[in-house]
Amino acid sequence: MKNIKFLFATLAVTAFLTSCSNNDDNSPLLVGENPMADYNMLTSIEANSHAIEVYSEKDGFTIGYNELFVRIKDASTDSYIENAEITxxxxxxxxxxxxxxxxxxxxxxxxxxxxxxxVVFQMPGNPEEYWELALEYSINGQTYNATERIEVKAPADGRKTVNSFMGSDGSRYVLAMMPFAPEVKVNDFSAMLFKMESMMYFPPVEDYSIGIDPRMPGMGNHSSPNNVDLSFDAVSKRYMGKVSLTMTGYWKINLKLMNEADEVLMGEDVTEENEESSLFFGIEF
Structure with a gap:
């Protein structure tokens, strides 16, 4: 009898909690309700009775590649707007x-x-020079604008994740390393390449190639086996290859950029006389 009473009591509590959950679908406390729970809000721009929230896996805007997520909250309803158009x-x-x-x-x-x-920021801000993020968004045919100054910093570890340079062809390029978690193994490795056609326009560059030569400057500048140079992948719009890391520590990923005719636009071979390329990424793990 005691077991039966306990069973009915358990069922009653469960039914009560289920009923409360069903009647409170908008509660932010419900598990899985916040799709950005595992991300950091970098800024919230207050404008036009909206809050435009910008999120990232990082804890701030940094030079190099930044994957960003945007949400627009209606201040009058405290709800997030769906299917807006944003630039x-x-x-x-x-x-x-x-x-x-x-x-x-x-x-x-x-x-x-x-x-x-x-966004690929190619330089950090400083007290006299700064980045702004301007957004234009449309909701149900109504267009709004919002702008805010943002702080873009160099990576905390000081390692180089982006190169902005003038190629031997007279064009300026931006080459950014895609984020990855390096391990002692042959790692998938990728980068994105852009050409600066104007102060405002940086289209992606296709069908070039990027040679890689990872070295450990603190360990006799030794290299590693089984590296694969980066080639353009039309699906991801990235340059894909593999980098072999044989031990933990600081690695300089020496690079050499070549166009479709295999003409070197930037970077040099690493030799006994030349220990590093002028074009490189830096990682440490």
Whole structure:
């Protein structure tokens, strides 16, 4: 009898909790309700009775590749807006000029209230020069604008994840390493390449090639076996290859950029006389 009473009591409590959950579908405390729970909110721009929230896996805007997520909250209803159309322009305000940087279109994700894109900042801000993020968004045919100054920093570890340089062809390029978690093994390795056609326009470059030569400067500048140079992948729009890391520590990934005719645009071979390329990424793990 005691077991039967306990069973009925358990069922009653379960039914009560289930009923409460069903009647409170908008509660932010429900598990899985916040799609950005595992991300960091980098800024919230207050404008037009909206809060435009920008999220990242990182804890701040950094030079190099930044995958960003955007949400728009309606201040009057405290709810997130679905299926908006959003564009952005990152703008660097320098002392004598302004310029943008490589960036993607913003697209919707599986969650209709979350929008996604990337920005490649090629330089950090400083007290006199700074980045602004300008957004234009449309909701039910109504267009709005919002702009906010943002702080872009160099990586905390000081390692090089992006190169902005003039090629031997007279064109300026931006080459960014894609984030990855290095391990002692042959790692998948990728990068994105852009050409600066104007101060505002940085289209991706296709069908070039990027030679890699990883070295450990602190360990006699030794290399590693089984590396695969980066070649363009039409599906991902990235340059894909493999980098072999045989031990933990600091690695300089020496690079050499070549065009479709195999002409070297930037970078040099590593030899006994030349210990590093002028074009490289740095990783440490």
């Amino acid at each position: 952005w322009i990152p703008m660097m305000h320098m002392l004598e000029k302004m310029h943008s940087c490589p960036n993607s279109e913003i697209s919707t994700t599986e969650n209709a209230s979350v929008y996604n894109g990337f």
